[in-house]
Amino acid sequence: MAARRSRYLHLHMWLLFTFLYLPIVVLVVLSFNASGLPTSWGGFSLEWYRDLLSNEDLLASIKNSLIVAGYVTAISTVLGTFLAIGLQRTVRSRVLDSVLFLPAVIPDIVLAIGLLSFFNLLRFTLGIHTIVIAHVVFDMIFVAAIVRTRLGYFDRRIEEAAADLGANPVKTFLLVTLPAIMPGVVAGALVAFTLSIDEFVIAFFNSGPGSITFPIRVYSMIRFGVTPVINAVAAIVMVVSLLTMLIALRLTRPKGERSANLGVGA
Amino acid sequence: MTGVAAPARRARGRVWGPRAVLLGPGVAWWVAFFLIPVGVLIAYSFFRRGPYGGVIYEPTLKNYARAFDSLYIGVLWTSVRIASIATAVSLLLAYPAALFITRAPARWRVPLLVLVILPFWTSFLIRTYAWIVLLNPAGLINKMLIGGGVIDEPLPLLYNEFAVTLGLVYAYLPLMVLPIYASLERLGPQPSEAAADLYATPSQVLRKITIPLTLPGIVAGCIFVFVPSLGNFIVPDLLGGGQTVMIGNVIQQQFLQARDWPFGAVLAMSVIALMVVVLAVQAQVHRRTQEVEHGRAA
Numbered sequence: 001m002a003a004r005r006s007r008y009l010h011l012h013m014w015l016l017f018t019f020l021y022l023p024i025v026v027l028v029v030l031s032f033n034a035s036g037l038p039t040s041w042g043g044f045s046l047e048w049y050r051d052l053l054s055n056e057d058l059l060a061s062i063k064n065s066l067i068v069a070g071y072v073t074a075i076s077t078v079l080g081t082f083l084a085i086g087l088q089r090t091v092r093s094r095v096l097d098s099v100l101f102l103p104a105v106i107p108d109i110v111l112a113i114g115l116l117s118f119f120n121l122l123r124f125t126l127g128i129h130t131i132v133i134a135h136v137v138f139d140m141i142f143v144a145a146i147v148r149t150r151l152g153y154f155d156r157r158i159e160e161a162a163a164d165l166g167a168n169p170v171k172t173f174l175l176v177t178l179p180a181i182m183p184g185v186v187a188g189a190l191v192a193f194t195l196s197i198d199e200f201v202i203a204f205f206n207s208g209p210g211s212i213t214f215p216i217r218v219y220s221m222i223r224f225g226v227t228p229v230i231n232a233v234a235a236i237v238m239v240v241s242l243l244t245m246l247i248a249l250r251l252t253r254p255k256g257e258r259s260a261n262l263g264v265g266a
Numbered sequence: 267m268t269g270v271a272a273p274a275r276r277a278r279g280r281v282w283g284p285r286a287v288l289l290g291p292g293v294a295w296w297v298a299f300f301l302i303p304v305g306v307l308i309a310y311s312f313f314r315r316g317p318y319g320g321v322i323y324e325p326t327l328k329n330y331a332r333a334f335d336s337l338y339i340g341v342l343w344t345s346v347r348i349a350s351i352a353t354a355v356s357l358l359l360a361y362p363a364a365l366f367i368t369r370a371p372a373r374w375r376v377p378l379l380v381l382v383i384l385p386f387w388t389s390f391l392i393r394t395y396a397w398i399v400l401l402n403p404a405g406l407i408n409k410m411l412i413g414g415g416v417i418d419e420p421l422p423l424l425y426n427e428f429a430v431t432l433g434l435v436y437a438y439l440p441l442m443v444l445p446i447y448a449s450l451e452r453l454g455p456q457p458s459e460a461a462a463d464l465y466a467t468p469s470q471v472l473r474k475i476t477i478p479l480t481l482p483g484i485v486a487g488c489i490f491v492f493v494p495s496l497g498n499f500i501v502p503d504l505l506g507g508g509q510t511v512m513i514g515n516v517i518q519q520q521f522l523q524a525r526d527w528p529f530g531a532v533l534a535m536s537v538i539a540l541m542v543v544v545l546a547v548q549a550q551v552h553r554r555t556q557e558v559e560h561g562r563a564a
Binding site: 006008009010012013016017019020021022023024026027030037078079080082083085086087089090100102103105106107108109110111113114115116117118120121133134136137140144191194198200201205215218219222223230231233234237238241242244245246249 | 285287288289291292293295296299300302303304306307310319320359362363365366367369378380381382383384385387388389390391392393395396397398399400404406436439440493494496497498499500503504514517518521522527530531534537538541
């Protein structure tokens with residue numbers, strides 16, 4: 001009986017993984033399809049990747065996204081790390097945690113139009129800077145959650161030892177705490193970068209004519225005619241973000257620890 | 267841990283200095299660019315629309331009155347229905363998966379979980395786009411079904427409510443697995459073993475022990491799927507093809523096409539109101555389960 005149920009669960013798991021990965025695999029395979037059609041295989045080709053490299057609009061949008069994600073990663077990593085340490089060490093409140101986490105829980109369209117109204121009220125011109133401001137709001141929270149996971153494994157007595165040996169707080173932080181939680185900080189930065197590069201809804205509402213980001217460009221490509229170039233774009237994005245997240249996951253927990261936690265479902 | 271709390275706390279003060287330095291910048295950013303913008307949105311919902319977006323500062327309740335038009339109530343109902351179905355389907359798919367991972371050998375659990383979450387961290391747009399490729403009349407699924415002799419004519423899989431629901435399940439399924447796994451892991455195998463020793467059948471164990479005791483994880487998962495599904499506009503936009511309209515699409519239209527920001531803000535308020543209701547339910551479930559657990563401990 002139990003064996004039969006476990007066989008059922010096994011099958012269920014396989015079907016689930018097929019469901020999760022089939023679309024991704026199909027896109028990657030199609031990106032090499034010379035015929036450009038989703039239904040017939042015309043042989044292996046790198047044509048769509050070449051097309052991608054000569055698409056000026058697309059390249060410009062990638063540049064914008066990299067600029068946005070660069071700023072967002074830098075700012076949210078610093079703010080998020082401080083926030084994590086501050087929350088871990090001073091205020092311990094489930095309520096405060098959940099309230100601070102709201103920007104990540106609330107549907108993104110609400111945050112998007114809230115910020116648009118706010119920028120409108122202050123007569124901000126929309127551009128790279130408004131997207132950066134918006135992305136940091138939720139990215140820093142993800143960084144904080146990830147750094148906190150890592151802080152949970154950190155033995156505070158090492159800090160106390162450093163303080164007893166005469167290190168001032170800043171020195172203790174830079175020489176003891178930061179190196180110890182560094183993998184968590186790097187993981188947080190990688191997640192922040194990935195989230196910002198991929199974020200569409202908030203950027204869509206808060207971008208100006210000169211600040212079209214990569215997802216906005218991809219959206220308009222999908223919206224106004226599916227072309228095989230999108231498959232190539234998709235394949236690259238999938239592979240790069242999967243690798244980034246694998247690295248981030250590795251870094252979140254020390255070797256030998258068994259809990260995968262990326263802030264979601266914590 | 268608690269035994270050394272007092273000296274540790276003194277050391278904490280010494281090592282960490284004022285809280286303001288650590289919490290200040292992040293909290294300030296949060297207030298300035300989350301709390302205040304949401305406040306502005308609430309305020310905008312009470313003003314008259316401006317000619318090209320924005321508002322005219324004349325207070326009115328007309329926007330709220332308009333939201334009760336059957337058209338918008340209908341859209342809201344469609345959104346709630348689609349998000350609920352997507353949540354239920356995700357739960358049915360996720361619970362057995364979480365059970366499987368919990369029962370897998372220890373060294374397999376983290377890799378399996380990682381495999382479940384990974385797709386969630388890749389581009390949302392592109393994952394949604396993948397389903398256009400798979401579901402369209404000339405797409406892979408229809409072609410396989412025709413090739414296999416199951417059907418003669420391509421099925422209308424794309425640009426309807428089915429496609430939207432599928433897209434939402436695909437997008438948020440990992441968020442259902444994680445909290446359920448966490449609560450199964452926390453529960454451990456003992457309660458179900460004890461019940462099995464007392465001659466409960468496997469299905470009785472599942473219905474009377476495992477599922478009730480992992481209810482907080484189930485509720486958390488449902489919220490993680492329901493809330494972003496409810497306000498979603500990418501999935502209905504790309505997979506609904508204008509046929510299936512959800513509240514997110516209407517909000518987007520009001521802001522970017524109709525330029526009626528106050529009314530868009532009112533519709534956003536309805537999303538927030540539904541979210542608050544859902545979170546209140548969660549708090550209630552959480553409290554009840556804690557009471558049960560304390561009862562068990564006593």
